[in-house]
Amino acid sequence: AQSVTQLGSHVSVSEGALVLLRCNYSSSVPPYLFWYVQYPNQGLQLLLKYTTGATLVKGINGFEAEFKKSETSFHLTKPSAHMSDAAEYFCAVSDLGGSNYKLTFGKGTLLTVNP
């Protein structure tokens, strides 16, 4: 079974600083990986995803993530944090197999941005 580990339940950065949110996955087959963001009292919104091809994936709001198979990682980065980036971030892996698709989520990382 696939699993996702997000290191750090809470990350705090200053506005303008680098954002790095860590995600490691466990999968016996090449995974499909996703990052979602959840703003307070809202649903989840897709930031970016890795399926195949280029290992550096660019997403919305200036975020990007790099798939590193050797490290089983899919860390999320943004060069310069903005106050509006404060939210909960979830890394997820999908299992394989047609209509039996489901997402397995990490426990989330709360990002706070200090002025």
Added chain:
Amino acid sequence: DTAVSQTPKYLVTQMGNDKSIKCEQNLGHDTMYWYKQDSKKFLKIMFSYNNKELIINETVPNRFSPKSPDKAHLNLHINSLELGDSAVYFCASSPPGGSNTEAFFGQGTRLTVV
């Protein structure tokens, strides 16, 4: 013009009651899901339906019964509510293409059982 909409957004009810949450998507997707987010923000899948057929049932108590009248709707009925059922329930949908496609989530229904 909401893609995945859930009603109600908030639901407060007493233990032992029966309640339903409704979900509709206007994206034309074939697959719909229910996810549960607990108080620690942990998200876990409960059910998935593909073209009105139950595909995944993740060992959810029988008190939870999903129903899909058509592929645009997936409702969740909960019998004999318990305190531990308090959570945020998210409906989601995904297009054909399998596990490399993303899920689109609704705004969530915050269920509080008192």
